[in-house]
Amino acid sequence: xxxxxxxxxxxxxxxxxxxxxxxxxxxxxxxxxxxxxxxxxxxxxxxxxxxxxxxxxxxxxxxxxxxxxxxxxxxxxxxxxxxxxx
Amino acid sequence: xxxxxxxxxxxxxxxxxxxxxxxxxxxxxxxxxxxxxxxxxxxxxxxxxxxxxxxxxxxxxxxxxxxxxxxxxxxxxxxxxxxxxxxxxxxxxxxxxxxxxxxxxxxxxxxxxxxxxxxxxxxxxxxxxxxxxxxxxxxxxxxxxxxxxxxxxxxxxxxxxxxxxxxxxxxxxxxxxxxxxxxxxxxxxxxxxxxxxx
Numbered sequence: 001x002x003x004x005x006x007x008x009x010x011x012x013x014x015x016x017x018x019x020x021x022x023x024x025x026x027x028x029x030x031x032x033x034x035x036x037x038x039x040x041x042x043x044x045x046x047x048x049x050x051x052x053x054x055x056x057x058x059x060x061x062x063x064x065x066x067x068x069x070x071x072x073x074x075x076x077x078x079x080x081x082x083x084x085x086x
Numbered sequence: 087x088x089x090x091x092x093x094x095x096x097x098x099x100x101x102x103x104x105x106x107x108x109x110x111x112x113x114x115x116x117x118x119x120x121x122x123x124x125x126x127x128x129x130x131x132x133x134x135x136x137x138x139x140x141x142x143x144x145x146x147x148x149x150x151x152x153x154x155x156x157x158x159x160x161x162x163x164x165x166x167x168x169x170x171x172x173x174x175x176x177x178x179x180x181x182x183x184x185x186x187x188x189x190x191x192x193x194x195x196x197x198x199x200x201x202x203x204x205x206x207x208x209x210x211x212x213x214x215x216x217x218x219x220x221x222x223x224x225x226x227x228x229x230x231x232x233x234x235x236x237x238x239x240x241x242x243x244x245x246x247x248x249x250x251x252x253x254x255x256x257x258x259x260x261x262x263x264x265x266x267x268x269x270x271x272x273x274x275x276x277x278x279x280x281x282x283x284x
Contacts, residue, residue: 011196013188020267023241024248026259047204051274054205054213058223061214063120063242071116071125073132078107081133085100085140 099143121164123227135160168255171232180231184268202278226276234269
C-alpha cells in the first residue's frame with residue numbers, strides 16, 4: 001500500500017502534463033502507473049480527463065469537416081492578393 | 087500560354103500568376119485554412135505564395151505542374167508561419183501566457199485551484215453533434231497562440247506522431263507535451279467562458 005500511495009503522489013498539474021504526454025503515446029511504464037493511480041483517486045482530474053477527451057474528439061471532428069470543406073476566395077480577396085503584384 | 091512567350095516579361099508573368107490564382111486560389115486558401123485555423127492568416131499565406139511565385143517566375147520550368155509548384159511554396163510558407171513564432175519575443179510572450187494560465191488553474195502545490203464545471207456534466211445531448219458547440223471551439227482554437235495552435239492541428243494531421251510535429255514546429259518533445267497541455271487548459275477555459283448553453 002505504501003508503494004501504491006507513493007506512486008499516486010503526483011500533483012494534478014503533473015498528472016495533466018503526463019496526460020498530455022500520454023496523448024502522444026510517449027509515457028513510460030512508471031509514468032503510466034503514476035497517472036492511472038492519481039486519476040483513480042482524484043475526481044477533479046477525472047472530470048478534467050473527460051473534458052480533455054471531449055475536446056480532442058471535437059477538434060478531430062472540426063478538422064475532419066475542414067479537410068473536406070471547399071472555401072472560395074471572394075473577388076475582393078483576390079483583388080487584394082493581386083494588388084501587391086502590381 | 088507557353089513560357090517562352092513570357093520569359094522576362096513581367097506583365098505577362100503577372101497575367102499567368104493571376105490566372106493561377108483563379109484556378110488554384112480556392113484550393114490553396116482551403117488548405118492554408120485547414121493548416122492554420124485562421125482565414126485571415128490563410129489569405130496572407132496565399133498572397134505570400136503568389137508574391138513568391140511572381141518573383142521567382144523564371145524558376146518555374148515549362149511543362150511542370152503549376153499546382154505542385156505553388157503548393158511547395160505554400161507549404162514552406164505555412165512552416166515559416168509557425169516557425170516565425172520561434173523569435174525570442176514571441177516565445178517569451180507565449181511562455182508568460184502559459185505560466186499565467188497554469189497559475190490561474192493550479193495552486194502552489196499543483197492542485198486544481200480553479201475547479202471548472204465539467205463541460206459535459208449538465209448536458210444530456212451529445213456536444214459533438216452540436217454545431218454551435220463546434221463553432222465556439224473553432225473560434226477558441228483560432229485564438230490560441232500560433233505555436234499551441236500548430237500543436238493542436240499537427241496532432242490531428244500527423245496522427246499524434248510527436249516526432250513529426252516537433253520537426254515541423256522546430257520544438258523539443260518536452261515543449262510539445264507542455265504546449266499541448268497548455269493549449270488544452272486554454273481551450274477548456276475558453277469553452278467554459280463562451281459556451282453559454284451548457
